[in-house]
Amino acid sequence: MREDGVGVTRNRDLALLLAYPALHHGVRKAAHWSRSLFSGFPPRNKPKPPYVSFLFIVGCGRSGNTLLRRLMMEDLDIFIPPESYVLPTIASYRITARSQEWPDLVNRVVHTLIDRPGFKIPGLGDPHSFCREAGSWPAEERDIGILVQRFYGWIGREVGLPSSWAGDKTPGNTFYLSDLDSMMPGATFIYLVRDGLDVIASYLNSGLYDDPMQAAKRWKLSHVHWKHFKGKLPENRYLEIRYEDLVKDSDSCIAKIAKKFGIPFRDQKAEVIDIMGDVGNLAHHANVVGRVSPTSVGKGRKQVPMEVLNSVRKLVNPALRELGYQTV
Numbered sequence: 001m002r003e004d005g006v007g008v009t010r011n012r013d014l015a016l017l018l019a020y021p022a023l024h025h026g027v028r029k030a031a032h033w034s035r036s037l038f039s040g041f042p043p044r045n046k047p048k049p050p051y052v053s054f055l056f057i058v059g060c061g062r063s064g065n066t067l068l069r070r071l072m073m074e075d076l077d078i079f080i081p082p083e084s085y086v087l088p089t090i091a092s093y094r095i096t097a098r099s100q101e102w103p104d105l106v107n108r109v110v111h112t113l114i115d116r117p118g119f120k121i122p123g124l125g126d127p128h129s130f131c132r133e134a135g136s137w138p139a140e141e142r143d144i145g146i147l148v149q150r151f152y153g154w155i156g157r158e159v160g161l162p163s164s165w166a167g168d169k170t171p172g173n174t175f176y177l178s179d180l181d182s183m184m185p186g187a188t189f190i191y192l193v194r195d196g197l198d199v200i201a202s203y204l205n206s207g208l209y210d211d212p213m214q215a216a217k218r219w220k221l222s223h224v225h226w227k228h229f230k231g232k233l234p235e236n237r238y239l240e241i242r243y244e245d246l247v248k249d250s251d252s253c254i255a256k257i258a259k260k261f262g263i264p265f266r267d268q269k270a271e272v273i274d275i276m277g278d279v280g281n282l283a284h285h286a287n288v289v290g291r292v293s294p295t296s297v298g299k300g301r302k303q304v305p306m307e308v309l310n311s312v313r314k315l316v317n318p319a320l321r322e323l324g325y326q327t328v
Contacts, residue, residue, distance in 0.1 A: 051187040054149050055080075055167035055261065058174045059192030060222035062202035064243040067292070068192060068253075069169040071246075073272040075254050077264040078165035079156030082119050082277040086112050087148065087168060088176035091183040094144055102142045103135030109147055121277040123159040130154045145184040159275040165263050174222045177229040188261050189233070191226050194243035195325045196316045197300030197309065204304070212304070216312040223319045236260075247294040301326075 055078065057065050069080045090109050097105055110127050113119055134147060152166035173180060174191075181187065196219045203215035230238055239260050246253045258265060301309070313328040320327050 051145060051149060051184040053165045054145075054152075054184055054187040055165065055263075056173060056177075056180060056187060056189045057167060057169040057192070058177065058189060058226065059171060060174065060194070060199055060219045061171040061208065062199045062206065063171075063192040063194035064241075064246050065169050065171055065192050068190070068241065068246060069167075070272060070276065071250055071254055071292070072167075072257065072263075073161065073276075074269050075265060076165070076258055077163050077266055078167055079152060079161050079163040080167040080169050081121060081152060081155055083170040083172075084113060084116065084119060084168055085170055085172055086116055087170065087173060087183070088179050090144060090148065091176070091179045094183065102137075103131075105144070106131050106134045106147060109144060110151060113148075113151070119277070121155065121159055122275060124155060125158050127151070127154070149184070161270060161272065161275060171222070174225050177225065178232075181229075181233075186237070189230075189238040190257065191230070191238065191240045192243060192246075193240055193323060195297075195300060196220070196223075196320055196323075197304060197325075197328070198243075198296065198298065199300070200308075200312065200316075201300040201304050202296070212308045212312055213315070216315050220315055220319055223323070244294070244297050247292055247297065250292045 057068055057072075057080070059065055072078055073080055090112055093100075093105065093109065097108065100108070110131055114124075114127060130151060134150065149166055152168070153163065156163045156166065177189070196216065199219045200212055200215045203209040203218070204212060209215040209218070239257060241253055241257070257263065309328045317327040
């Protein structure tokens with residue numbers, strides 16, 4: 001399984017996450033303890049401002065995340081770079097790099113992003129000028145969340161899509177939502193919901209998973225993590241979009257997002273395929289460039305053999321029922 005398009009380390013970490021959710025819970029508890037331990041120290045920065053113009057698209061992979069990214073960038077005043085997979089690591093720098101000088105931390109954050117193989121964007125120049133400018137920001141702006149938000153905005157301007165909003169679309173972030181929320185308090189979230197059986201079929205057909213049980217676990221755990229996280233958010237900070245609605249009436253979904261979060265529409269539709277980076281490089285994103293179509297809705301029940309469906313029934317049925325989908 002190579003959903004992030006890079007090496008085995010990330011795949012190994014994700015496999016551990018899927019196989020040992022209790023271990024992940026323990027790690028999160030330890031992280032909470034660490035934050036509590038350091039809470040008595042003087043803060044490095046002043047309190048963070050609300051990130052009212054940053055948006056995270058999350059949800060299980062194969063749920064229309066990349067399609068939504070494309071549609072939003074085309075119609076709304078927002079720039080969303082390729083999947084990063086490193087924002088949870090960057091969020092941890094607030095603790096692990098507390099003693100690092102700000103200009104050095106700027107370079108560390110920027111290169112953590114741009115050095116990831118999948119984070120390649122045509123037309124992106126050398127970020128040295130951005131790093132030099134960010135390194136001289138006043139003390140009240142020396143914040144990792146602000147840095148990420150402004151760097152994404154800089155990327156948008158560099159590739160010819162200046163935007164008033166920035167966002168991130170990385171399915172793996174679904175397992176680190178609280179960390180991201182701590183880094184960017186006030187940011188908004190969109191969670192993509194899709195029929196779990198269609199997700200399993202898409203994972204198997206794309207070659208990202210060859211084990212249906214692992215694909216089913218990924219879908220189920222994404223749902224569980226989101227359900228827990230959204231219970232702590234005010235309603236004005238999140239929106240759930242169903243894949244089935246997105247592919248049947250994408251215009252209505254985009255309008256709903258714009259109204260919910262106050263994201264302006266562009267004066268005219270933007271051409272974004274060539275600057276999306278990962279879409280042209282990864283085979284499993286091939287369908288993103290075509291016309292939006294509902295033809296893939298319901299494929300899970302038609303394509304996946306009954307013996308495979310039976311093998312995941314006990315795992316997926318409770319969540320399918322809870323989300324209003326037909327059970328196996």
